[in-house]
Amino acid sequence: MLNCQSEVFHEEICRLRNGEEINRKSFLFKFSPYLDQIGLLRVKGRIDAAEGVAINVKRPIILPRKHDVTRLLVDFYHRKFHHHHNEIVVNEMRQRFCISALRTLVKECAAKCQTCRNRRASPQPPQMGDLPMERVSPFTRPFTFTGVDYFGPMDVVIGRRREKRWGALFTCLTTRAVHIEISPTLSTESFLLIFKQFVSRRGVPKRIISDNGTNFRGASVLLVKEIERISSDDIERKYPAIEWIFIPPASPHMGGSWERMIRSTKSILMDILPDSGMREEVLRAVLADIENILNSRPLTYVPLDSAEDEALTPNHFLTGHSSGIRELTDNTNSGSALRQNFKISSQLADQFWRGWVKEYLPCLTRRAKWYQPPANPIKLNDVVVIVDENSKRNSWPKGVVIDMNFGKDGQARSAVVNTVNGLCTRPIVKLAKLDVEVEKRGVNVMHKTA
Structure with missing residues (x-):
């Protein structure tokens, strides 16, 4: 001193x-x-x-x-x-x-x-990406682009015993319509039966997006094998191959389309389900009622043409009316009446889609968060800590970024991290960059774009 x-x-x-x-x-x-x-x-x-x-x-x-x-x-x-x-x-x-x-x-x-x-150290999320094509594809059949996820469990009473049931929620990524089925288990076989019921009622989807659940992974593989096994010209024309896309693990923000619908479903269930459980047929009716409520919700606040008109809802694309119940104006069974009704239905469908483009699509323009790209984005060979909300911070694993996946805007969306427990893929919003350097020892790191 x-x-x-x-x-x-x-x-x-x-x-x-x-x-x-x-x-x-x-x-x-x-x-x-x-x-x-x-x-x-x-x-x-x-x-x-x-x-x-x-x-x-x-x-x-x-x-x-x-x-x-x-x-x-x-x-x-x-x-x-x-x-x-x-x-x-x-x-x-x-x-x-x-x-x-x-x-x-x-x-x-x-x-x-x-x-x-x-x-x-905290994650630096990239700028919120553009909406995928599945969210902004007008004039397509509902459930052409579908997101799926499970929620539950829910207790049902069968005789003197109680069993658990899960709900499988399918949502149209374009019209935001929902379809709910009951699943007795979370196995792949159970999901395939549910998926068959969904296809029978809503048609074959062109693309399905889901998280990385093992049941969905198994269903994707089984569907591909089944299509290959029974493929023929007629079947391929009737049931084209379904493209299945999986979002990275631990990235619920990438599945917000169905996560938000599950939240709404759970909110209604909390007010309906009794503590003592209910019979399975009652639960099925309750979920059908919830499905109709969600499909009756307005996609916009008020229509642009007139405040007296009803706002656009998913039910407009499914049944032609906001409440899901379409009134019959003509009881005639003649061919001319059927042709006239078909023309009216086609005109109504086009009118709904024009309203979707004019009223709902502009609401998706503005970003809700993550407005700007990060000042110091994650790069290859960076040392990162993997954020896990279910564990304490001092136990979060650390690793080195060895591969990255980029969106169409050139920003990294997910990365492959090499940890002591092996390789894992995580979204960028779950990776916190540490201010340290990793020693390079001749490791050949590939730079991947997608």
């Missing part, structure tokens, strides 16, 4: 040794400094009368703020208190030292601490 003070306050120390007053323009003038018996600069305070108080509290040692010794002392106290509570560090140091702007210096030290930076 003597060398530290002599380097910065050399002129003041020389004056004090010669018995002279220090310059009034000096930084130390207001501290009334003096030299103790070993030559340290101390503050001549006003609390010498206090008994039982250490000399360092009464007359603290003066240290320059921008010297390396001062920074090392602050770093020592910062580590001594385990990188927490800057105010404790400030309080402890003030009992021994007099340092100008000490609180700011402690904050600067904490900001530069590598351990603290790793602890505070």
